Amino acid sequence: MTSASWGLRIAAFLCIFFLHFPLFIIVLYAFTTDDKTYAFPPPGLTLHWFTVAAGRADIWAALWLSVQTALLATAIALVLGTMVAAAMYKAKFWGKESITLLFILPIALPGIVTGIALLSTIRRVNLEPGVLTMVIGHATFCIVTVFNNVVARLRRLSQSQLEASADLGADSWQTFRFVVLPSISTALLAGGLLSFALSFDEVIVTTFTAGTDQTLPIWFLNELFRPRDRPITNVVALFVIAVTLIPILLVQRLTQAGEDLHGGGKTS
Amino acid sequence: MTTATSFTEQSKPEIAVCLEQVVCSFTTSGKTVRAVDQVDLEIAAGEFFSLLGPSGSGKTTCLRLIGGFERPASGVIKLFGADASRLPPFQRELNTVFQDYALFPHMSVLENVGYALMVRGVPKLERIKRATEMLESVKLAGFAARRPAQLSGGQRQRVALARALVNRPRILLLDEPLGALDLKLREEMQIELKALQRELGITFIYVTHDQGEALSMSDRVAVFNHGKIEQMDAPKVLYDAPRTEFVAKFVGSANVIPGVLIGRSGLFALRPENIRVLEGYHNGLSGELLDIHFLGAQTRLEIRVGNERIATLQSGVSHLERGAAVTLEWSEQHLRQLEVSA
Structure with missing residues (x-):
């Protein structure tokens, strides 16, 4: 199976084109000299909009809020997701599958449902919508990605390694620190990066939980209705693509490396 | 069991491990199985003690109970007299050599061996010194920087051994440690392990399903079957005087002869090498020669007597031919009456 048929190749290229042409357009118009319409081809190319975008305080504020939210949500997800995974991977009890489903549900549910649910809860407990509520909202689905990554890695950890550690005098914390943590470190990194990327470009749940604060994606939406300095949105979009793409590429490499490690380093 | 206790009576050493009426059960798909069923056991300090039995007989669970990886449902486990x-x-x-070695794949050989010292807060320099010494004593001095994945099966086995011994435990548990090695390496390691145990003078508790391994290395052997100890004795006693049908067959594959065949009541064990085969009909048990297996130094003859198949072993080559009428002879001392289990 070295090469596919011509028909399949063409289909694959068409598919790539279909997926990425809009992105190409976005990137292209970040450099256009025309600030009102998206005329094709662009009348000229310039780096002017990058300087304009860099000078806008509202962009920087939105960016900072997005980073802050993503970092906090990821941190919460790492701690809680790992704890859930550690509790679930070994346990056998009636209803385990249903409980696993409950953990995964937030990512399967439409964002709008999660958003409304969170909003009504926030109102009920009299929380002021803001960074805190956004972080909580994002954490609900970030936990899932961490949980999935960590639980898969834990299942491959041999039980006798944990027993050997205890046998050699390590208490539970030392076993976690010296045996479990090194085994799941790449899974944590992968889950964490995915969480960050998920949180960073989240719109729907954010809309319901943000209050008056603007994260970068929300800033985008608002900007679309104010046709002023249009290419600035393209510049910011380019930036967001870069910020979310890098972690995802890293995750791909990490999970692949993890599998190789597992295959090559198995001792039993 | 009179001969079995002689080891303890002569030297009166400390009791390293003591199990009293220990029960351990597992529940799988709604069914509860007693893996270890009311086991009593005393192992003296400095003894090489083997737990022998087929898979599922409870020997490994018994070892895991001593190691603390399983909790007894009832009964008491004492280590050096303390509950x-x-x-x-x-x-x-105590420390354990695991069947799959359970080395930590992300640590070097030296870090693996030094692990027990590290978690106890031994300073780094001393840790390295002691782990290096330990590696030298298992002949792996040049492998300190390697990862477990870069070692052969036999080398990993030695690392597991060094890691378990570095903290100088008074008891070492070994769970089929040679199971994954090929025959030649296994025989070498048997000799080395026995020598190591003698040198260190610590208690070895060794789980195996290989009766040859158990007999050649141990001071005493406990034979497990269905979660219970069928017999606990020195290897020679176990071999010469099996008490039950299971022990007679499992340890050295003795013939189990129903008494009716020889005009008595009960069950009897008779080892193949203790039977003489005479050509033709004589006074004694006669039968038909079914099969001849030439094994080199010995020849194994299979003889049908009534409805029973009886195996014999004799030195050298047999001149008999298949289908020949033969008579079996043995001296009375080799015939062992077995307990008939309920």
């Missing part, structure tokens, strides 16, 4: 039934593994002064 350890509820102690977690990290509070027991």
Whole structure:
């Protein structure tokens, strides 16, 4: 199976084109000299909009809020997701599958449902919508990605390694620190990066939980209705693509490396 | 069991491990199985003690109970006289060589061996010194920087051994440690392990399903079947005087002869090498020669007597031919009456 048929190749290229042409357009118009319409081809190319975008305080504020939210949500997800995974991977009890489903549900549910649910809860407990509520909202689905990554890695950890550690005098914390943590470190990194990327470009749940604060994606939406300095949105979009793409590429490499490690380093 | 206790009576050493009426059960798909069923056991300090039995006989669970990886449902486990039934593994002064070695793949050989010292807060320099010494004593001095994945099966086995011994435990548990090695390496390691145990003078508790291994290395052997100990004796006693049908067959594959065949009541064990085969009909048990297996130094003859198949072993080559009428002879001392189990 070295090469596919011509028909399949063409289909694959068409598919790539279909997926990425809009992105190409976005990137292209970040450099256009025309600030009102998206005329094709662009009348000229310039780096002017990058300087304009860099000078806008509202962009920087939105960016900072997005980073802050993503970092906090990821941190919460790492701690809680790992704890859930550690509790679930070994346990056998009636209803385990249903409980696993409950953990995964937030990512399967439409964002709008999660958003409304969170909003009504926030109102009920009299929380002021803001960074805190956004972080909580994002954490609900970030936990899932961490949980999935960590639980898969834990299942491959041999039980006798944990027993050997205890046998050699390590208490539970030392076993976690010296045996479990090194085994799941790449899974944590992968889950964490995915969480960050998920949180960073989240719109729907954010809309319901943000209050008056603007994260970068929300800033985008608002900007679309104010046709002023249009290419600035393209510049910011380019930036967001870069910020979310890098972690995802890293995750791909990490999970692949993890599998190789597992295959090559198995001792039993 | 009179001969079995002679080891303890002569030297009166300390009792390292003591199990009293220990029960351990597992529940799988709604069915509860007693893996270890009311086991009593005393192992003296400095003894090489083997737990022998087929898979599922409870020998490994028994070892895991001593190591603290399983909790007894009832009964008491004492280590050097102190009740350890509820102690977690990290509070027991014993170490284990696991069947799959359970080396830590992300640590070097030296870090693996030094692990027990590290978690106890031994300073780094001393840790390295002692781990290096330990590696030298298992002949792996040049492998300190390697990862477990870069070692052969035999080398990993030695690392596991060094790691378990570095903290100088008073008891070493070994769970089929040679199971994954090929025959030649296994025989070498048997000799080395026995020598190591003699040199260190610590208690070895060894789980195996290989009766040859158990007989050649141990001071005493406990034969497990269905979660119970069928017999606990020195290897020679176990071999010469099996008490039950199971032990007679499992340890050295003796013939089990129903009494009716020889005009008595009960069951009897008779080892193949203790039977003489005479050509033709004589006074004694006669039968038909079914099969001849030439094994080199010995020849194994299979003889049908009534409805029973009886195996014999004799030195050298047999001149008999298949289908020949033969008579079996043995001296009375080799015939062992067995307990008939309920």
